[in-house]
Every structure is written in structure tokens, then in C-alpha cells.
Amino acid sequence: MPDMMIWIIIAGVLGIIYIILNVVRRSKEKKCREFGHDWDGCKCERCGQTRDEAHDWDGCTCRKCGLEQHDWEYHSCYLKSGGSMIADNRLDFDPYYYVYKCSRCDKRENRDE
Numbered sequence: 001m002p003d004m005m006i007w008i009i010i011a012g013v014l015g016i017i018y019i020i021l022n023v024v025r026r027s028k029e030k031k032c033r034e035f036g037h038d039w040d041g042c043k044c045e046r047c048g049q050t051r052d053e054a055h056d057w058d059g060c061t062c063r064k065c066g067l068e069q070h071d072w073e074y075h076s077c078y079l080k081s082g083g084s085m086i087a088d089n090r091l092d093f094d095p096y097y098y099v100y101k102c103s104r105c106d107k108r109e110n111r112d113e
């Protein structure tokens, strides 16, 4: 059955590639453990690990690692069901969520509080 042989060969090749990639990754990680990471800003050039410093901010998103950091400020308050704004003095007894808005990029986020 020649068809079967082709699949066995493909599976074998994929298996070998997988093992090689694993070995390469492990040797990179080992190097990082021994000599420290090769930081390029917030991301290690060698193993791809990220850290929470030296980000390359494009507005509120880091170009390198994709982390978002917004400058949230209180925007308004909405009823959960109706979606209309309600007066602050009714917050005690209505189901509601706060809406925060980022002062830099205008992104909004609802929060239960």
C-alpha cells in the first residue's frame, strides 16, 4: 500500500520537526536561565518571554507584547437592563454598572461595582 507509506513518512517528518523545535526552544530557555534574558524592551528576543516594563507604547497598546494599559476615568453610570443613565442618588437600590472611559483612546469598559 504505497499511499499508507506516504502518510507514515509525513507523520515521521512532522514528528522530527516537532522534536527539533522543542530542542531549540529548550536550549533557548536554558540560555536565558543561565545568562539572563536578551531583553528588547519588554520582550525577550531569544525565548519570547515578556515582562511588565519598558513597553513600546502605541497609544494604550504595546507594539511588542500587545499589553493594553488604559487611563481609565469615571464616565457615567447606567442601568443594567434599560441602558439609560440614572442619577447618582439612585445607585443604592438599582442594578447598575459604571462606565469608564480611557482618556487617551476613548475605549470604554463596563464594571460591576
Ligand SMILES: [Zn+2]
Binding pocket: 032, 036, 037, 038, 044, 045, 046, 047, 048, 049
Ligand atoms: Zn529569554
Ligand SMILES: [Zn+2]
Binding pocket: 042, 043, 054, 055, 056, 062, 063, 064, 065, 066, 067
Ligand atoms: Zn510590551
Ligand SMILES: [Zn+2]
Binding pocket: 059, 060, 069, 070, 071, 102, 103, 104, 105, 106, 107
Ligand atoms: Zn486607552
